[in-house]
Amino acid sequence: MIDSILDRLTRLHPKVIDLSLDRVLRLLDALGSPQEKLPPVIHVAGTNGKGSTVATLRALFEAAEMRAHVYTSPHLVRFAERIRVAGSLPTDPELLALLEEVEAANAGRPITFFEITTAAAFLAFAKTPAEVCILETGLGGRLDATNVVERPALTVITPIAMDHESFLGGRIEAIAAEKAGIMKRGIACVVAKQGRKAAKVLEARSSELGVPLIREGEHFFARTASDGGLVYRGPSVEWSLPAPALAGAFQYRNTALALACIERLSRTEPVPTFPDFPPSALGPGIRSVTWPARLQHLTNGPLVDMLPEGWELWLDGGHNPHAAEALAQHTRSWRDKPLMAVFGILSTKDVDGYLEPLAARFHTLRAVAIPGEAAALPAEDGAAAATRHFCLDAKPSPSVEAAVADLIAAGTGPARILICGSLYLAGTVLSDNS
CATH class of the missing domain: 3.90.190.20 (Mur ligase, C-terminal domain)
Structure with missing residues (x-):
C-alpha cells in the first residue's frame, strides 16, 4: 500500500524537480497551513554536511530529553526515514494515513514528489507536540519546498560546493545565492567556513536582510584535543567534549556547526520560547549520533x-x-x-x-x-x-x-x-x- 501511493505521487508532475513554492503553498493552504503550527524551526541548507549536521542536532536534543521533529531527504531504504516525528519514525499505517490525507487535499493537481511529501511532513509535525523542528532542504534553498517557514528560530548553511548545476546554476555564486535564500530578515544564520566566492554572496544577502551571521572560524571554532576529543569555542562558551561518533575528521566541523546552533538557541533574547539546553547532554549527544552511509x-x-x-x-x-x-x-x-x-x-x-x-x-x-x-x-x-x-x-x-x-x-x-x-x-x- 505504501509503495502504491508513493508511486501515484511520483506521477503527479512530469518533472522530477521543478523548483517553485506556488504548488506546495497551495497544498499547505488546503491542509490548514501546518507550516505555521510548528515548534521552533532550525532550517539547514548547503551542499555537504547537511545530513550529518542535522543528525548531530537531533542526537543533542534527544540527549537533552527534548522531542525533535526531523525532515531529511533522500531516504536510503524506507521512505519513513524522511519524516521523524518527535523522535520516532512513523509506522506503515500512520504513514499511509498521512499520505492519503495529503493526496486527497491535493486533489490530483500537478505537484512534485518532494513538494507533496514535504507537505506530509509538515502535517505530521503540526499534529504532534515537540520542542524543536529540524528541516533539511532537498535542493538549493530559495525555492525549496521547505522554505515556506517564514520565521524559523535559526538558519544554518553548511559548506557550499558545486552540485546540481543543472538546477542551481553552473557557477558557485549562483549556487550560493540559492542556498542563501533560506535566510530570513533579522534571524541569525550559522555558517560553515566557505570559499571566497560563496562567502561574498552570503555576506551580501545577510547585509540586505539584516541577518546576523555566526561564522565558523570567526565566531566559533572546533579543534581536536590531544586525547582525540573535540574542543568547541564559541562567543560565550568553551566546551571540551568527546570525539564525534561519526567517522572522519570533517565531522568535527559538522559537530561544531550543531554546537553553534545550540549555543545560539540557548540565549533567551532571540528565541524566548526555546527551552534551556543542559550542557550535561552535550557529551552523551555527540557520542550517540548515527547517520547511515556517511563513512x-x-x-x-x-x-x-x-x-x-x-x-x-x-x-x-x-x-x-x-x-x-x-x-x-x-x-x-x-x-x-x-x-x-x-x-x-x-x-x-x-x-x-x-x-x-x-x-x-x-x-x-x-x-x-x-x-x-x-x-x-x-x-x-x-x-x-x-x-x-x-x-x-x-x-x-x-x-x-x-x-x-x-x-x-x-x-x-x-x-x-x-x-x-x-x-x-x-x-x-x-x-x-x-
Whole structure:
C-alpha cells in the first residue's frame, strides 16, 4: 500500500524537480497551513554536511530529553526515514494515513514528489507536540519546498560546493545565492567556513536582510584535543567534549556547526520560547549520533559475511568533488591495510571531479552500475574514469556482490573495502546489509 501511493505521487508532475513554492503553498493552504503550527524551526541548507549536521542536532536534543521533529531527504531504504516525528519514525499505517490525507487535499493537481511529501511532513509535525523542528532542504534553498517557514528560530548553511548545476546554476555564486535564500530578515544564520566566492554572496544577502551571521572560524571554532576529543569555542562558551561518533575528521566541523546552533538557541533574547539546553547532554549527544552511509563501518549482512578474517567493509554516500576531497583526506589515516573500492555513481554527477582526489588512493577498484537507476553511469565508464585518474587496477563488475568477491580474490592479505560514489548505491547496499 505504501509503495502504491508513493508511486501515484511520483506521477503527479512530469518533472522530477521543478523548483517553485506556488504548488506546495497551495497544498499547505488546503491542509490548514501546518507550516505555521510548528515548534521552533532550525532550517539547514548547503551542499555537504547537511545530513550529518542535522543528525548531530537531533542526537543533542534527544540527549537533552527534548522531542525533535526531523525532515531529511533522500531516504536510503524506507521512505519513513524522511519524516521523524518527535523522535520516532512513523509506522506503515500512520504513514499511509498521512499520505492519503495529503493526496486527497491535493486533489490530483500537478505537484512534485518532494513538494507533496514535504507537505506530509509538515502535517505530521503540526499534529504532534515537540520542542524543536529540524528541516533539511532537498535542493538549493530559495525555492525549496521547505522554505515556506517564514520565521524559523535559526538558519544554518553548511559548506557550499558545486552540485546540481543543472538546477542551481553552473557557477558557485549562483549556487550560493540559492542556498542563501533560506535566510530570513533579522534571524541569525550559522555558517560553515566557505570559499571566497560563496562567502561574498552570503555576506551580501545577510547585509540586505539584516541577518546576523555566526561564522565558523570567526565566531566559533572546533579543534581536536590531544586525547582525540573535540574542543568547541564559541562567543560565550568553551566546551571540551568527546570525539564525534561519526567517522572522519570533517565531522568535527559538522559537530561544531550543531554546537553553534545550540549555543545560539540557548540565549533567551532571540528565541524566548526555546527551552534551556543542559550542557550535561552535550557529551552523551555527540557520542550517540548515527547517520547511515556517511563513512559507515558495516558489521553485518551478506557482504560482511563474504569477508575473510581481518578485512573491513565501509560505506559512504558522498557524491560530489567536495565530498570526495573530504573522503580522500580521511583515507590518509587508513595506512594499516590496502584500500580497495567498489565505485558507482550517477552519470549526471561530476564523475571526474569526484575521482580526481580519490582514485589514486585505491589499490584496486571495481566499478558497478547502480541497480534500478536510469541515470546510473555504466560500470565500464566508471572503470575507465578511475583509470584516467591513476587507479592502476580498475575494472567493471556486474554487481556489488561480484565486485566484493573480485576484490577479495585480488587481495594478498587483510584489506579495507570502501563502497562509494552515490547515496543511491548506498541505499541498495543498506537494504540488504544493515
